[in-house]
Amino acid sequence: MNEIIKVDDLSFAYQGKLILKDIGFVVERDDFLGIIGPNGAGKSTLVKLLLKILTPSKGKIEILGEDIRSFSQWSKVGYVSQKANSFNGDFPATVEEIVGASLSAKTGVFKRKTKDHKNRVYEALEKVGMQDYGKKLIGKLSGGQQQRVFIAKVLVTDPDIMLLDEPTVGIDMKSEEAVYCLLAQLNEELGITIIMVTHDIAAITMHANKLICLSENGMRVHDVNNPITDETLSEVYGYNVRLHSHSCLNCKHNKKKEGAPC
Amino acid sequence: MLEIFQFEFMQNAFLVGTLIAVIIPLIGVVVVLKRLSPLGDALSHVSLAGVAAGLAFGLNPIFGALVFAVIAALSIERIRKSIPKYAEISTAIISSLGVGLAAIFSGFVKNANFNSFLFGSLVAVAPFELYMVIGLSIVVVLVMFFMRKALFYMVFDEESATLAGIPVKIVSMVFAVITAVAISISARVVGTLIVSSIMVLPVAVSMQISKSYKQITILSVLFSVLFVVAGLFLSYYLDLKPGGTIVITGVITLAIVFFMKRRR
Numbered sequence: 001m002n003e004i005i006k007v008d009d010l011s012f013a014y015q016g017k018l019i020l021k022d023i024g025f026v027v028e029r030d031d032f033l034g035i036i037g038p039n040g041a042g043k044s045t046l047v048k049l050l051l052k053i054l055t056p057s058k059g060k061i062e063i064l065g066e067d068i069r070s071f072s073q074w075s076k077v078g079y080v081s082q083k084a085n086s087f088n089g090d091f092p093a094t095v096e097e098i099v100g101a102s103l104s105a106k107t108g109v110f111k112r113k114t115k116d117h118k119n120r121v122y123e124a125l126e127k128v129g130m131q132d133y134g135k136k137l138i139g140k141l142s143g144g145q146q147q148r149v150f151i152a153k154v155l156v157t158d159p160d161i162m163l164l165d166e167p168t169v170g171i172d173m174k175s176e177e178a179v180y181c182l183l184a185q186l187n188e189e190l191g192i193t194i195i196m197v198t199h200d201i202a203a204i205t206m207h208a209n210k211l212i213c214l215s216e217n218g219m220r221v222h223d224v225n226n227p228i229t230d231e232t233l234s235e236v237y238g239y240n241v242r243l244h245s246h247s248c249l250n251c252k253h254n255k256k257k258e259g260a261p262c
Numbered sequence: 263m264l265e266i267f268q269f270e271f272m273q274n275a276f277l278v279g280t281l282i283a284v285i286i287p288l289i290g291v292v293v294v295l296k297r298l299s300p301l302g303d304a305l306s307h308v309s310l311a312g313v314a315a316g317l318a319f320g321l322n323p324i325f326g327a328l329v330f331a332v333i334a335a336l337s338i339e340r341i342r343k344s345i346p347k348y349a350e351i352s353t354a355i356i357s358s359l360g361v362g363l364a365a366i367f368s369g370f371v372k373n374a375n376f377n378s379f380l381f382g383s384l385v386a387v388a389p390f391e392l393y394m395v396i397g398l399s400i401v402v403v404l405v406m407f408f409m410r411k412a413l414f415y416m417v418f419d420e421e422s423a424t425l426a427g428i429p430v431k432i433v434s435m436v437f438a439v440i441t442a443v444a445i446s447i448s449a450r451v452v453g454t455l456i457v458s459s460i461m462v463l464p465v466a467v468s469m470q471i472s473k474s475y476k477q478i479t480i481l482s483v484l485f486s487v488l489f490v491v492a493g494l495f496l497s498y499y500l501d502l503k504p505g506g507t508i509v510i511t512g513v514i515t516l517a518i519v520f521f522m523k524r525r526r
Contacts, residue, residue: 051425053421053425074425074426074427075426075427079422079425081421081422091295091418092295092469092472092474092475092478093414093418093474093475094473094474094475097414097474097475097476098418101411101414101415101418102415102422102426104411104415105411105415105423105426105427105428106426109409109411109412109415109428110408110409110411110412135473135474137473137474153422157426
């Protein structure tokens with residue numbers, strides 16, 4: 001099955017205000033999908049609908065071929081929020097404890113830890129290059145390192161899909177590029193479908209093979225057949241936007257897909 | 263044997279005190295890190311109302327505290343859901359109600375030392391209370407051990423915990439009841455006005471020196487036992503109120519740790 005997520009005729013209203021109207025798109029296995037658009041366009045709302053935190057006013061969402069209303073395999077869907085930005089820096093837990101908690105949630109928080117619990121935690125940390133930081137307090141890490149740990153926290157549950165809501169907010173440019181590169185690597189090497197809300201248009205167009213642009217005028221989908229242009233972006237954001245490519249430091253995974261949307 | 267342990271009432275006071283010293287910080291770690299410290303105050307105020315009601319109507323005061331505190335904990339959760347944007351109001355409402363009820367019921371208390379429930383007392387812990395405290399302490403420790411992984415995830419990130427399939431509402435409810443139980447059974451030896459300090463002080467000290475959540479939990483219990491045992495000894499030999507002595511021991515320790523940490 002190639003259709004990982006199918007959204008059909010989706011609308012969402014909050015307190016009488018229509019936030020998303022008649023949205024429809026398909027996310028296929030191995031896609032790296034970027035969701036962009038101005039503030040208030042409904043990007044985070046769309047992610048919350050995909051996570052079943054919110055319920056649609058109209059329309060249908062299917063995940064892994066199953067209606068979201070009856071979908072139960074949530075351990076296959078990982079979510080990374082803006083936590084590194086809004087995170088309580090004094091929280092007294094180690095990296096190992098935090099990633100371990102996520103694994104325990106998958107294997108059962110009321111059950112005993114499995115024998116390979118620690119190994120799996122460190123395997124996930126190794127995938128994000130944080131295996132040497134297991135004993136460090138999460139609050140002592142930089143924003144970029146914290147966000148890598150939060151990605152490991154999702155990876156440890158072996159997800160098929162990762163949803164990320166502006167994961168690079170509040171971290172410096174070099175760390176931001178490292179996070180994008182890491183996600184592209186996970187997408188390419190582990191086949192994890194990535195869905196990412198972001199404001200960094202230059203970076204996302206470099207890594208994603210599909211873009212959803214949300215604005216008050218509705219939704220547009222861009223891919224290799226329908227590449228995004230400065231004119232489209234200017235229309236979506238309501239002011240002149242010119243796309244400049246990022247320099248992606250030491251990243252082999254940018255523009256890896258033939259279907260790059262620009 | 264030390265002179266202090268020749269008396270059965272002192273043996274009972276130490277046994278009950280040590281059990282309380284173990285269970286209260288187990289709850290305190292979650293309460294402090296979830297920034298719910300006023301919860302301890304609110305439940306202890308309601309416990310006091312339960313003590314007063316028990317004394318006024320000829321029931322066991324600790325049993326009265328237990329019933330009142332459990333009802334209060336469940337009410338706090340209920341009010342919190344009704345006004346999610348100002349959830350902390352629920353704690354303030356129940357705290358005020360507790361003080362109000364305690365003031366009214368205390369007017370009906372005759373021939374009983376109501377003050378001893380405010381600041382703790384070493385005098386006779388009734389056999390019924392002793393068995394109740396032992397039994398309930400075992401229940402609290404077992405439930406906290408069983409829920410430890412769920413609580414850690416919820417304290418760290420409740421939204422992610424919900425998405426990960428942890429039954430957040432049920433765990434929160436059980437935790438509120440367990441907190442109420444622990445606070446109410448502390449009323450006799452430690453005192454209702456002091457118990458919320460024991461919930462916070464050992465955790466505050468441990469947070470200064472720990473390198474993980476697990477360490478904080480273990481050290482909090484050890485510091486709490488140290489404060490309670492030292493406080494009970496001092497209160498016996500210096501003829502002071504045990505609850506007050508326990509808290510002062512804790513505050514002095516916290517000050518020393520702060521001072522040493524700043525010098526490093």
